[in-house]
Amino acid sequence: MSSIPASAFLALALILFCIGLYGALTKRNTVIVLISIELMLNAVNINLVTFSKYGAAPSIDGQVFALFAMAVAAAEAAVGLAILMALYQRKKTVHIDEMDEMKQ
Amino acid sequence: MTFTGEFLAFMILALVAIIGGVLLLNLNKVVHMVVALIFTFISIAGIYVLLSAEFVAAVQILIYSGAITIIMLFGIMLTRPYDESEEKGSRWRKAFLFLGVVGFGFAVYIGIYNFPIDQVPTTLHENNPMQIGKAIYSKYLIPFEFISVLLLVALIGAIIMAKREEKGAEEE
Amino acid sequence: MMENAWLIPLFPLVSFVILLLFGKRLKEAGAYVGILMTLASLVFSILVLFERFSEPSYIQKFEWLKIGDVSLTAGFEVNQLNALMLFIVSLVSFLVHTYSKGYMHGDGRFPVFYAYLGLFTFAMLGLVISPNLLQTYMFWELVGLGSFLLIGFYFYKEEAKAAAKKAFIMTRIGDVGLFIGMILLFWKTGSFEYSEIFSAVEAGGISQTMITLTAILIFIGAVGKSGQFPLHTWLPDAMEGPTPVSALIHAATMVAAGVYLVATMFPLFAASKTALLTVATIGAFTAIFAASIGLVQTDIKRVLAYSTVSQLGYMMLALGSAGYVAGVFHLMTHAFFKALLFLAAGSVIHAVHTQNIEEMGGLWKKLKWTAPLFLIGTLAISGVPLLSGFFSKDEILVAAWEGGHPILFVLALIAAFMTAFYMFRLFFMVFTGEARGNQNHVHESPGSMTLPMLVLGVLAIISGYVNTPWFGSFLGDWLVDGNEKLGHGHMEGPIWIMIAATVVSLAGIYLAWLIYGKRSVSRNWLSGSGDTLHTILYNKYYVDEFYQMTVVAVTKGISYFLRFIDVFLVGGIVKGVVGFVQGLGATGSKLQNGQVQTYAAVAFVGLAILTVIFALTGGYLQ
Numbered sequence: 001m002s003s004i005p006a007s008a009f010l011a012l013a014l015i016l017f018c019i020g021l022y023g024a025l026t027k028r029n030t031v032i033v034l035i036s037i038e039l040m041l042n043a044v045n046i047n048l049v050t051f052s053k054y055g056a057a058p059s060i061d062g063q064v065f066a067l068f069a070m071a072v073a074a075a076e077a078a079v080g081l082a083i084l085m086a087l088y089q090r091k092k093t094v095h096i097d098e099m100d101e102m103k104q
Numbered sequence: 105m106t107f108t109g110e111f112l113a114f115m116i117l118a119l120v121a122i123i124g125g126v127l128l129l130n131l132n133k134v135v136h137m138v139v140a141l142i143f144t145f146i147s148i149a150g151i152y153v154l155l156s157a158e159f160v161a162a163v164q165i166l167i168y169s170g171a172i173t174i175i176m177l178f179g180i181m182l183t184r185p186y187d188e189s190e191e192k193g194s195r196w197r198k199a200f201l202f203l204g205v206v207g208f209g210f211a212v213y214i215g216i217y218n219f220p221i222d223q224v225p226t227t228l229h230e231n232n233p234m235q236i237g238k239a240i241y242s243k244y245l246i247p248f249e250f251i252s253v254l255l256l257v258a259l260i261g262a263i264i265m266a267k268r269e270e271k272g273a274e275e276e
Numbered sequence: 277m278m279e280n281a282w283l284i285p286l287f288p289l290v291s292f293v294i295l296l297l298f299g300k301r302l303k304e305a306g307a308y309v310g311i312l313m314t315l316a317s318l319v320f321s322i323l324v325l326f327e328r329f330s331e332p333s334y335i336q337k338f339e340w341l342k343i344g345d346v347s348l349t350a351g352f353e354v355n356q357l358n359a360l361m362l363f364i365v366s367l368v369s370f371l372v373h374t375y376s377k378g379y380m381h382g383d384g385r386f387p388v389f390y391a392y393l394g395l396f397t398f399a400m401l402g403l404v405i406s407p408n409l410l411q412t413y414m415f416w417e418l419v420g421l422g423s424f425l426l427i428g429f430y431f432y433k434e435e436a437k438a439a440a441k442k443a444f445i446m447t448r449i450g451d452v453g454l455f456i457g458m459i460l461l462f463w464k465t466g467s468f469e470y471s472e473i474f475s476a477v478e479a480g481g482i483s484q485t486m487i488t489l490t491a492i493l494i495f496i497g498a499v500g501k502s503g504q505f506p507l508h509t510w511l512p513d514a515m516e517g518p519t520p521v522s523a524l525i526h527a528a529t530m531v532a533a534g535v536y537l538v539a540t541m542f543p544l545f546a547a548s549k550t551a552l553l554t555v556a557t558i559g560a561f562t563a564i565f566a567a568s569i570g571l572v573q574t575d576i577k578r579v580l581a582y583s584t585v586s587q588l589g590y591m592m593l594a595l596g597s598a599g600y601v602a603g604v605f606h607l608m609t610h611a612f613f614k615a616l617l618f619l620a621a622g623s624v625i626h627a628v629h630t631q632n633i634e635e636m637g638g639l640w641k642k643l644k645w646t647a648p649l650f651l652i653g654t655l656a657i658s659g660v661p662l663l664s665g666f667f668s669k670d671e672i673l674v675a676a677w678e679g680g681h682p683i684l685f686v687l688a689l690i691a692a693f694m695t696a697f698y699m700f701r702l703f704f705m706v707f708t709g710e711a712r713g714n715q716n717h718v719h720e721s722p723g724s725m726t727l728p729m730l731v732l733g734v735l736a737i738i739s740g741y742v743n744t745p746w747f748g749s750f751l752g753d754w755l756v757d758g759n760e761k762l763g764h765g766h767m768e769g770p771i772w773i774m775i776a777a778t779v780v781s782l783a784g785i786y787l788a789w790l791i792y793g794k795r796s797v798s799r800n801w802l803s804g805s806g807d808t809l810h811t812i813l814y815n816k817y818y819v820d821e822f823y824q825m826t827v828v829a830v831t832k833g834i835s836y837f838l839r840f841i842d843v844f845l846v847g848g849i850v851k852g853v854v855g856f857v858q859g860l861g862a863t864g865s866k867l868q869n870g871q872v873q874t875y876a877a878v879a880f881v882g883l884a885i886l887t888v889i890f891a892l893t894g895g896y897l898q
Contacts, residue, residue, distance in 0.1 A: 003108045003110055003111050004110060004111055004114050004154070006221055006223075007216055007217060008114065008118075009151065009155065010216040011213065011216065011217075012118045012121065012122075012151070014209055014212055014213060014216065015122055015125070015209070016121060016122070016125055016144070016148075018205050018206075018208065018209040019122070019125035019126065019128065019129060020125070021205055021208075021880070022129065022201060022202065022205045023128055023129055024873075024876070025201050025205075025873060025876060025877045025880060026197070026198050026201055029134055031134060031138075031176055031179045031180050031183070032128070032134060032137055032138075033873070034176065034179075035128070035137070035138060035141055035176055036128070038141075038168065038172060039125065039128070039141065039144065042144075042145065042148050042164075042168065045148075045160075045164075046148060046151060046152075049151075049152055049155045049157045049160055050155055052155070052157070052228065053155050053156055053157075053226055053228055054221055054223060055221070056221065056222070056224075057224075058224055058226040058228065060228060060235045060236060060238075060239045061239065061243075063157045063159070063160050063228070063232075063236055064236060064239050064240060064243075064244055066157070066160050067159075067160060067163060067236070067240075068244075068247060068251055070160075070163055070164070070167050070168070071251045071254070071255060072251070072254065073167075073172070074167055074171060074172060074255070074258075075254055075255050075257075075258035076258075077172045077175055077176070078175065078258050078259065078262045079258050079261055079262050079265075081175055081176070081178075081179045081262070082261070082262035082263075082265040082266050083265060084179060084183075085179070085182060085183075085265075085266050086265050086266060088182070088183050094183045096871065096872070096873050097871055097873065099871065099872075100869055100870030100871050101870065197877065200881065201877055201880075201881070204880060204881040204884040204885075205884070207884045207885070207887070207888045208880075208883070208884040208887055208888070210888070210891070211884075211887040211888045211890065211891035211892075212887070212891075214891045215891065
């Protein structure tokens with residue numbers, strides 16, 4: 001039996017999630033925003049893996065889901081970066097507050 | 105709560121992960137931020153080990169600390185000439201968002217604090233990769249195949265997008 | 277025929293609708309629509325009247341609303357009074373329609389005028405065949421609306437606008453009284469039907485105080501419409517409307533509506549001595565009060581207006597003295613000769629383009645038709661023997677004497693003298709002597725104007741003979757037939773009353789001739805005792821000014837106070853709300869800066885707030 005309560009892992013995941021959220025909402029550089037989102041995804045993965053071990057019915061499913069999430073995150077990172085590059089070539093900037101295409 | 109080696113390891117890993125996150129928020133140079141985050145990712149891999157998920161920990165190191173970080177660094181380097189310092193957004197907004205994030209964290213913490221859950225003995229740590237392999241290739245076979253399709257689509261999509269925009273840029 | 281009496285008011289309504297829809301296209305041909313429709317009404321009215329001579333009253337009603345045990349009905353009724361009123365109203369309306377064709381010729385809003393006339397005629401005809409108080413009240417208000425539109429027809433003239441508003445508001449004050457009285461009656465008897473109200477009154481189901489109260493409240497409504505003393509000021513001002521309107525509204529119909537109402541409700545009034553006395557006193561006072569003002573006015577239509585007020589006072593006096601027949605009889609004869617006088621006055625105005633009698637004079641030779649007809653009207657209203665006014669006025673004097681009010685009788689006699697005097701003053705100043713104004717283009721009015729006057733002239737002479745002490749009182753007997761509550765068909769009075777009436781009217785005429793005709797007596801003789809009396813009379817006893825200083829001033833004060841509340845309190849709140857919303861809008865539009873990050877931030881803060889609220893309340897919102 002583990003000496004660490006499940007709440008500790010959940011709290012860690014929460015803290016990382018909040019950090020990622022704050023970064024995603026405040027950083028100007030689009031790359032950092034993307035990385036912050038990766039951090040949020042990681043926090044979620046910690047939750048999945050935690051519940052795979054400490055849940056009411058522990059099973060391997062949580063870990064499999066974490067793997068799937070990682071795969072999706074990798075794809076997201078690739079596409080996100082491609083979009084970023086395209087935008088950069090068009091606008092010559094990576095600052096998110098200068099990208100206001102939705103206003104037009 | 106007894107002071108065990110497991111607990112010590114958790115505390116250290118958690119500390120490193122959080123410090124990495126805080127550095128991400130507070131460092132000035134973009135490259136430094138990404139490097140700080142590598143620590144966080146590796147610590148999370150350690151956390152996974154503590155949670156009897158050796159295979160996930162390995163994948164975490166490979167994909168996050170390796171692939172994604174490298175991609176991000178490439179992204180930063182490709183856009184380097186315009187990488188100026190941060191700290192231009194309004195302080196008001198930041199303070200407001202900080203309050204919001206703290207409030208949100210507080211609210212969720214109330215939910216998870218003293219999470220009433222009974223610990224059940226598990227066998228996840230025994231032959232962990234084999235268990236995962238069995239699950240993926242039996243129970244989760246179809247989602248697994250979908251993931252492969254997704255990755256392919258993402259790959260092709262990324263290439264096409266970058267290429268088309270290059271053309272557009274040439275036309276300009 | 278009587279069962280089709282409901283068609284009579286509909287003809288003018290059809291005319292109104294047609295002119296409203298196609299008036300612009302019809303132009304002046306619209307007059308024929310109005311004339312034809314009112315002619316149809318007149319023909320039907322005559323048929324109904326003659327049928328009523330031989331047959332009993334007819335009443336037709338259907339259920340309109342049923343609330344619990346109370347059912348409200350709508351319908352129509354033809355009794356003696358209604359049939360007579362139908363005839364008078366449709367006749368005068370038809371003649372006025374015909375007359376207006378000439379008088380209003382060239383006016384830009386010609387069809388609109390006819391449309392309004394149609395609406396008014398519809399309302400008035402509907403009023404006189406209503407079988408219950410509620411329906412009467414509706415048409416009563418509709419009549420008010422019609423008169424408002426007609427008086428304010430020249431709405432580009434400030435005076436006309438003010439006069440229309442004044443007429444509407446002053447009559448509205450009376451209407452409130454009528455309304456309260458009506459509701460009280462309904463409360464006490466549970467019905468608006470005349471017949472049920474009267475039987476309840478007769479059965480003693482209502483206390484004497486309540487009868488007096490309701491009767492006086494209803495009389496207040498009549499005071500407003502008929503221009504009796506405290507509320508009379510609108511009537512002279514209403515002369516700003518076109519002259520045919522004055523003939524229609526202020527001679528035969530609208531002002532008569534008040535008298536008609538009292539006559540219809542007569543059994544109620546008859547049950548209360550106090551109410552009758554009030555009616556008689558107000559009537560007598562109004563008669564002499566208005567007559568004295570009429571002595572000095574210089575506007576031809578205003579003289580006639582005050583004369584109308586005075587004559588309406590007469591009718592009220594008659595009704596108040598239990599002289600039901602006398603009041604209705606005078607209502608009829610007055611409708612004829614006063615309409616004639618107004619139309620003739622309109623003809624004079626049409627010819628000389630002024631209303632000031634100081635600028636007229638010597639028109640007798642120039643207006644070959646108008647002048648004799650005006651003379652007939654003048655003789656009739658003055659009560660010269662053998663003309664209609666003589667008989668009806670005599671009836672009223674007898675009624676006042678028999679009613680046991682010697683003071684009121686004397687007042688009526690003095691008013692008769694004044695009437696004769698100021699009417700002949702008017703006649704002499706307009707038609708005899710030297711021309712005092714610019715009269716180069718004086719011409720007789722066209723046939724469409726003289727013909728109606730001719731008809732009215734004939735009626736003004738002969739209509740009195742339907743009820744005379746000499747040749748039988750046919751009208752009176754018929755009116756009270758089958759209803760002993762209305763009193764006797766004819767009142768036998770001492771013969772000296774008739775002689776006295778003749779003497780005073782002849783004396784008035786002689787005095788007027790001395791001053792204005794022969795000019796052997798100075799015009800200043802009357803005001804010789806000082807200009808004060810003349811000034812007071814000329815300014816109509818300062819009633820308007822009195823209202824201005826009291827009622828209007830108080831109302832204005834309240835209004836300013838309310839305006840203050842409106843501007844600073846209500847306006848302040850409104851401005852605050854507006855400012856808040858504007859600020860919100862400005863902030864909101866600033867948020868729409870196209871940056872996804874901002875949108876996400878806003879959405880997240882909202883989520884955070886919700887989450888915190890949920891966490892703090894444990895998921896429940898008490």
